[in-house]
Amino acid sequence: MAHRKQGGLGLLAAVLLLAASAHAEVQVETVADGFGQPWCIAFLPSGDMLITERGGALHRLEPSGERRPIDGVPPVFARSQGGLFDVLPAPDFATSQRLYLSYAHGDGKANALRVATATLVETALEDLTVVFEAAPLKDTPVHYGGRMAWLPDDTLLVTTGDGFDYREAAQGLDNHLGKTIRIDTDGKAPADNPFTGDPDALDEIWTYGHRNPQGIAVDPVTGHVFQHEHGPKGGDEVNRLVAGNNYGWPAISYGLDYNGAYVTPFVAYPGMEQPLLHWTPSIAPAGLAVYRGELFPGWNGNLLATALVEQSLRRVEVDASGKLVNQSVVVSGLGRLRDVRVAPDGSIYLLDESAGRILRLVPEGN
């Protein structure tokens, strides 16, 4: 079986050649296993990695394979789709040791996506401060969004979900549901946000009309911002985000409600953006990266998206203007893949939440 568990730890753990499920150009290594629903991985300047588990744990993993839990993580609402989501080091982490966490906060009757910042001191979080909480509170334990990325100006993008039962709220500018939020490192809305000054809009909103975004990535070369979001039955989307734009949910969608009914009879409407592509039937994308690195030079500028239902890594080629060129499946059959990140050395890390594994992709024969 190609994706069996590995007992050993460490970056040089046994190499698996997944000929049956991977294209010939990549080989897959197991870096570590034994995690419980790993959700996000981040790389620190020291070479250490941070891994979140949806249940609320944060781990520090050294290149040697030594794994230590981090204390001081805020309590999370870990039910259904709720829990601990992204961990993102600050742009100045090397000097500040600051990082950002996104997570579900509250209880079954009143919960919301939160973002907090804290200082990482070895294996403890200190000076934890909540910098954002999506308003209003909701009573569904699903559709939080929760992905984060830095813009080149060191402002933070945060995706938020529509809460499922509150999908129409994604079209409203008076709430944070179904949005991309842009805040500064202290949680304040930058003055150049698109709806600043509009008395009927919340200042933090950057884009709107989203369902449940599970990936956001900024191309460090072009500055383009890409995002993907889950559709219902069909209609998973990849979007190129531009400040102030309306991405249409739930007024337009290529998906149907889970019960087979229309969410909307429209797939396009004036004033609403079309996705770069949509996956119908759904693949349930989770995790998004823009590849920039040396190990896969032919992939520079491509989007990498992992998928839960399809259990795959997809590579999406976009041109210099950010338009779709092509897409292909890089690997499949590795379990429900929750996250994909490009490591500083250009290798590609995947989180397999089914088996709790961290996987690493390198060129075959590397």
Place this chain on the structure above:
Amino acid sequence: MKPWHRRVLGFLAAALTATLLATTASTQSVLASLGGLGVEVPLSVRFEATVHDWLGMGPLYGALITAGFLVALLTAGVIVRFAPATRGWLYPLAGAVAVATILIAMKSVFEISTIAGARTLAGLAMQMLAGAAGGWVFGRVTRRNIDGT
């Protein structure tokens, strides 16, 4: 028509009536929500969406309604047998309670609203009215049988 034929016919007519009305109500509620967002929904699109959803969500929702009606109308039938005066309102009540029970049970299990048109109290009331209409149809179709006229 034999009594049990009439009961089966009445039951199928009740389930079909409730399913079509409940699906239609959900579709119109969803379209009204889109209208509330400023999206224009022409009459032709409303009609097309209604038929689409009959075929799209009708089979699954209909199966659930049928299962709920089986319990609710059988129970009501037993009560009506011993208290014939209740038949005018008991079958509609049973239909409404059956649909409400289905929706509340699904919300309890999935922690979300699986029928979008039932997310609001008004929407839930419309779904219950569809169930009541189904129950009323059952009462009408089986009336001669029960009354022996």
